[in-house]
Amino acid sequence: MNENIRKHLKILNELGFDEIFFQQELKKAVDIDEKKKLLEKINKEIQECKKCDLYKSRTQAVLGEGNLNAKLMFIGEAPGGDEDKQGRPFVGRAGKLLTRLIEATGHKREEFYITNICKCRPPNNRTPTPWEMEACFPYLEEQLKIIDPKVLCLLGATAARAFLKRNVAITKERGSVITWNGKLLYLTYHPAYVLRNPSAEITLFEDIKKAIELAYSS
Ligand code: URA
Ligand code: SF4
Numbered sequence: 292m293n294e295n296i297r298k299h300l301k302i303l304n305e306l307g308f309d310e311i312f313f314q315q316e317l318k319k320a321v322d323i324d325e326k327k328k329l330l331e332k333i334n335k336e337i338q339e340c341k342k343c344d345l346y347k348s349r350t351q352a353v354l355g356e357g358n359l360n361a362k363l364m365f366i367g368e369a370p371g372g373d374e375d376k377q378g379r380p381f382v383g384r385a386g387k388l389l390t391r392l393i394e395a396t397g398h399k400r401e402e403f404y405i406t407n408i409c410k411c412r413p414p415n416n417r418t419p420t421p422w423e424m425e426a427c428f429p430y431l432e433e434q435l436k437i438i439d440p441k442v443l444c445l446l447g448a449t450a451a452r453a454f455l456k457r458n459v460a461i462t463k464e465r466g467s468v469i470t471w472n473g474k475l476l477y478l479t480y481h482p483a484y485v486l487r488n489p490s491a492e493i494t495l496f497e498d499i500k501k502a503i504e505l506a507y508s509s
Contacts, residue, residue, distance in 0.1 A: 319360065326359040329437045333430055337410045343426040345411035345419065350375045355406025355434060363402075363506035364440040365389065366431070367481065368449045369409035369419050380405045385482040389446070392482070392492075396500045404438050406431065408453045424453040435474070442506040443474055444499065447481025466498060468505065477502040 300310050337352035346352075353370040356379055365381070373383030381389050390400045409419040409427045419427075435443075445451045448461040454476055455469070461480060469476040479498035485491045 323359050326437050330354065330359070330434070333433050337430055340410075340430075343409075343411075343423045345369070345409060345413055345423055345427075348414040349411035351378050352410040353378055353380050353407065353412075354410060354430075355380050355404060357400070357404035358402055359404070359438055361402065361404040361438060361440050363442045363444060363502060364404045364406065364435070364438065365444045365446060366450050367405075367407045367446045369407050370412045371416050372412070375412035380407055381482075384486060388482040388485060388492075392496045392499050395496060396503055398503055404434075404440065406434060408450050418449055421452070424449075428453060440506070441474060442477055442502055443471070444477045444479060444502040446479060447484060449481070451476070451478050465494070466501070475505060477505060 300313060303313060304310055334352075334354045337354060340346060340352065349370075353374050357364075367381060367385075370380065371383050371385070374380055374386070380386070389405075393400050393403070408424050408431060410430060411427075413419050413423070443454075445454060448459045451459040451461065451464070454471060459478070461478065461484075465479045467478050469478070477498070479502070480491055480495045482495065485495050
């Protein structure tokens, strides 16, 4: 280690900062920088991607946003109109509900990473087809490798179907925890479903709380 850095660490140590803590913080910053670069590369690819017909209906592809070291990732279906315009996931009506429910648990949206199965907006916000989801899935797999969350909170039957490769009856299967490639899938409702069925809001809230607890438990 460079003498100057050692001197500074000694001063920090005397001020109460522990050397190991300092090094860990430094490593985290370097990791985040690396992760940012890798994600920017994927973002460039999706902006040009024509692997499925959804490229025709997008203003821009929406990669996702949030904490690049998140323990928990929220995964929706595909961008809607507001997301397509702003280039950010879950910022429309459903997104505002999701944000409000996350914050009602005492956590912040920025603690987590938020993305979708399909990165481009389907025409008239229709559900993406199984083929479109399959075409886009490798981008999500890349994001999972880079961010490496412990828990994936799948919002709605469509997101669950993309992972499980089978039909999912979400009212029956919500609340289940399924092991998938060394990660945990937590199935719950899509916030847009809750907008149409307000009595399900409390369940979505409880599910978000449980997914967070699962992500932060050792
Ligand atoms: N619905 C989704 O599934 N994803 C979004 O980003 C917004 C609405
Ligand atoms: Fe490519 Fe995914 Fe957009 Fe289809 S939805 S064009 S696979 S980025």
